[in-house]
Amino acid sequence: MKLSLTSGALLTVCGAMMLSAAGTASADELTDRINAGEPIRLGFATAVPWAYPGEGGEPLGFVNAIALVVLEEMGITNYETSVNEWAGLIPGLQANRYDIITGGMYILASRCENINFSDPIGLFGDAMLVPAGNPMGIHNYQDVITTGATLVTGAGFNTVEAAQREGVPDGQMMLVAGEVEILAAMNAGRADAAVQTFFGAQEHVERSEGRFEVTDPADMPGWTQNWVGIGMRHADTDFLEAFNAAMAEVIGGEAWMAAAAPYGYTEFQLPGDDASTEFACANR
The missing domain is CATH 3.40.190.10 (Periplasmic binding protein-like II)
Known part of the structure; x- marks a missing residue:
């Protein structure tokens, strides 16, 4: 039943x-x-x-x-x-x-x-979800800062603290409710990159029919492994x-x-x- x-x-x-x-x-x-x-x-x-x-x-x-x-x-x-x-x-x-x-x-x-x-x-480690081909060359938080990209992540995610610790300005951060909203923001072009768990980013790639790719978690700061x-x-x-x-x-x-x-x-x-x-x- x-x-x-x-x-x-x-x-x-x-x-x-x-x-x-x-x-x-x-x-x-x-x-x-x-x-x-x-x-x-x-x-x-x-x-x-x-x-x-x-x-x-x-x-x-x-x-x-x-x-x-x-x-x-x-x-x-x-x-x-x-x-x-x-x-x-x-x-x-x-x-x-x-x-x-x-x-x-x-x-x-x-x-x-x-x-x-x-x-x-x-x-586990985090990674960046970026458009296929990674046109802005975003692999980590410092790349977000230097490119001026808008970074989306979930409110309450560990990545909020991590981005702040790495110096990402509040003005470049977009906080949404969770995983579903992260993918929606990327699909709508409201964000240039998303930061989330590697597993979560992989799941979004599978759902995107080739629109996005996942960066290597090894490109993220070592202290972000959790x-x-x-x-x-x-x-x-x-x-x-x-x-x-x-x-x-x-x-x-x-x-x-x-x-x-x-x-x-x-x-x-x-x-x-x-x-x-x-x-x-x-x-x-």
Whole structure:
């Protein structure tokens, strides 16, 4: 049976679950609710191939796929989904509209002030989406500055901070709601280049029928490579600990790769043995 989901609505997927960790009265609120049989609520924006809803409202994208593998390892198969605009994901989590963010969020110091992150699920870079042939020769933020180009990106994206850090003037920045609006701005010629995740830019190229191309992520500043984690409320520390313990058992394994590979995630995106959320929060 097909299930329907409109943006901001919830989809309940039934299944038996039991969170074995921290079943005591002193556990955090999320752990208590899950142990009481309530579904865990996944929050994400539409950002192909990271996370997006399917035709029936099911959670698609490699971050959702990875999160579900970890949750299953924890014994959790009962969940709901909430689809939101990117800029509203952290406020929505803080407002208790969902329990974890599975949208593919980079672990950044500014975000760590507001939410917790799981251990990293992967290492990723950004790139520029430019017209085919790259007529203005834009490969990075400095090229945007020197050419006077208009650069579009998503409000709340990490690329806003990155562009500001690289010195891109506000007058050359166009902020839109998310991935769909980025492509619309490029198609309409309102922007000369877009900056977004490499995966997101690749998806736009595939949809553009040859109108655009993606620059090499290696042309971007090295510090813009970022680790991605699953976002959680600061208060849900017991759940975070249990989630990280389960992830350590499955990361890079058969179930993990089988779930994420259809969306373009490969072993090259694995976070690395030395990756840590503590480091990312302090240095990104």
